[in-house]
Amino acid sequence: MGGREVEKLIAVWKGFVARQHEGEGRFMLNPDKERVAMLAQGVLSNGKNHGLGYCPCRMTTNRREEDLKLICPCNFKAQKAWREKGECWCSLFVRAER
Numbered sequence: 001m002g003g004r005e006v007e008k009l010i011a012v013w014k015g016f017v018a019r020q021h022e023g024e025g026r027f028m029l030n031p032d033k034e035r036v037a038m039l040a041q042g043v044l045s046n047g048k049n050h051g052l053g054y055c056p057c058r059m060t061t062n063r064r065e066e067d068l069k070l071i072c073p074c075n076f077k078a079q080k081a082w083r084e085k086g087e088c089w090c091s092l093f094v095r096a097e098r
């Protein structure tokens, strides 16, 4: 997966972060740039191999309804990982006030 595609996806994620509403539970991209780039590679390769940009660290189920919930970015604030650790399952997005 080319560096340019990775950069483009990271720019999309930055836009997602910038568009969040004011209030509690604000999040940001993980400051670990290598991790973010690695996750972007994973999402891009899922897009290439499975047709959609699924989460790089969860398994798809082959049930469309379920799998649509795995498209990144997912509804990660509903996850246990967010409640317990303040991070999405893959630590791509992390709580801003840490």
Ligand code: SF4
Residues within 6 Å of the ligand: 039, 054, 055, 056, 057, 070, 071, 072, 073, 074, 075, 076, 088, 089, 090, 091, 092, 093
């Ligand atoms: S857990 Fe994180 S990396 Fe995985 S789909 Fe959700 S937002 Fe994306």
